[in-house]
Every structure is written in C-alpha cells, then in structure tokens.
Amino acid sequence: MKQEVMEIIQQNQLAPRIFELTLKGELVQEMKRPGQFIHIRVPKADLLLRRPISLNKIDPSTNTCRIIYRVEGDGTKSFSTLTAGDTLDVMGPLGNGFDLTGLKAGDFAFIIGGGIGIPPLYELSHQLKAKGVKVKHFLGFASADVMYDEEKFRQLGETKIATDDGSAGVKGNVGNLLLAEENKKPDAVFACGANGMLKAVEHFFHTHPNVQLSLESRMACGIGACYACVCHKAEDETKSVKVCDEGPIFKAGEVIL
Ligand SMILES: Cc1cc2nc3c(=O)[nH]c(=O)nc-3n(C[C@H](O)[C@H](O)[C@H](O)COP(=O)(O)OP(=O)(O)OC[C@H]3O[C@@H](n4cnc5c(N)ncnc54)[C@H](O)[C@@H]3O)c2cc1C
Ligand code: FES
Secondary structure: OOOEEEEEEEEEEEEOEEEEEEEHHHHHEEEEEEEEEEEEEOOOOOOOEEEEEEOOEOOOOOEEEEEEOOOOHHHHHHHHOOOOOOOOEEEEEOOOOOOOOOOOOOOEEEEEHHHHHHHHHHHHHHHHOOOOEEEEEEEEEOHHHHHHHHHHHHHHHHHEEEEEEOOOEOOOOOOHHOOOOOOOOOEEEEEEHHHHHHHHHHHHHOOOOEEEEEEEOOOOOOOOOOOOEEEOOOOOOOOOOEEOOOOOOOEEOOOOO
C-alpha cells in the first residue's frame, strides 16, 4: 500500500448521482487485482475519514485508473465537484481482491452485481476475459434511469439486466435472473452488491466451491488498525475479520452477512 496525490484526468456523470472519475499517477503500477479499493481523502478540511471506493478499471500502460461512485453524503458530493487538473490524495491499493488463480482458459464464470456494487466487476470481467474465461453478467438496478455501463459489460460477455420496477430487462432483482440459470454450472461465481443480494447469491450457490463475495462496511483507517470494519466469522461468531484488509472479498459461507 502506498499513498500519492493523483491527478484527475476527467470526470463524467453517468446517471443521476453516479459519476465516473479517471485518476493518473504512479500508484496505478501497484494496482493488480480486481476487487481492490482505494482510500480517498475528502478534499474538505472537516471530513477527516477517507472514503473507500473500488477500482473500476486499471490501465498500467497510461498510469490511469477509473472509479465509479454514487453521491451518498458530503464526501462523495465533494468528489463530484472536481474537474480535470484537480488532485486527490489516494491511499492504496487496499484489500485482498478477487482470486482468479483457480480459473483457466475455457472456464465459465458468473459475475453478479447490484447497484453501486457493479463498478469493481468491470475490471474483474476484463481480467477474466484476458485469461480466456467466458463470462456471463447479471446486473441489477433500481430502475432504467440509474443504469450505467451496461453496454461496456455487453462488450465483454452476455449480460442480463434486472430492474426493481421493470423499466429495463427483467422485473425484479438479480435473484430472478439466476432462477433462469438453474441448470448451468459455472466454474466460479463472483458477486458484489448489497448484503441482501449477497445472501441470495450465497443461498443460490450454497454447494458451489468457488463463490467469492465482495462486502461493504463502514471504514475508518482502511488498513486493519482500527477495527471499525469488522464482521463475524460463520464458523465461530465470537471471531471477527476486518473487511478492509482480510476482505473485502470473502468466500461464500466464510462470514456472516
Ligand atoms: C471496500 C469498499 C468499496 C466501495 N466501493 C464503492 C464504489 O466503487 N462506488 C461507490 O459509490 N461506493 C463505494 N463504496 C461505498 C462508499 O465508500 C460510501 O458510499 C462513501 O464512503 C460514502 O461517503 P460520503 O461521505 O459520501 O457519505 P457519508 O456521509 O459518510 O454517508 C452517507 C450515507 O452512505 C452510507 N455509507 C457510508 N459509507 C458506507 C459504506 N462503506 N457502505 C455502505 N454505506 C455507506 C451511510 O450509512 C449514509 O447513509 C465502497 C465501500 C467499501 C467499504
Ligand atoms: S477500517 Fe480500520 S480496521 Fe478496517
């Protein structure tokens, strides 16, 4: 993990409250695994805690990386006011990231995402495709107007969409999409989204040996020192794990969601 003041190359709004930000710096050379995140200092003196945001795309050839974030509160709101040429103080890359080592060319993976859990799955899908792994995406959004990046995912593999209100794709959540796939046997399953969605994925693939879930939790230090981000182990509830450095990716069944 390193720290750098990175330069903003561009910022675009993708949907209401959803922004895409490209950052440039040497730190990109450290970024390897999909599912890792960066811890960003808010450019506002009264907000002391950094904000964790996942890597959406890593491009070492241009020293750039991209994040996609949704404006939730003051921290992300202040990110959204930045423009090309501004800078952000970034720590990272942090966390363990998705483990792709067990997969080989010709394998088949399911990639499942909901809402603002979708961004890290794009770099994941890229790296799987580069390995020759065939991917199928299942993406859930609240409605068509908050959908983003659907086309980018389609370019990497088959992509199924669900929306809560039925305004695009299948009406319902990604669970409804998975029901139609019951007889398919992916070699690995990767998911990122709200806890309810992760629980549904865990339940759906409960006998599968390679299901990796990306968890969210409120964070403070981001480097394993403060215990702000703990969750409990499934095998023994008295034991805890830190989402920031032992996660954010865990195997299904490893922690209590
Ligand atoms: C490992 C990790 C990766 C993440 N990746 C992304 C990403 O790629 N894109 C993205 O938009 N967001 C991501 N998040 C969530 C993001 O960190 C929070 O939305 C952000 O910190 C909110 O900061 P804020 O100052 O805008 O809002 P705050 O004022 O801090 O909070 C506003 C609202 O957001 C909720 N919130 C704040 N932090 C979190 C959190 N960590 N998890 C869930 N809810 C939270 C609060 O409960 C509150 O309701 C990630 C979180 C983690 C832990
Ligand atoms: S945020 Fe401090 S230990 Fe995880």
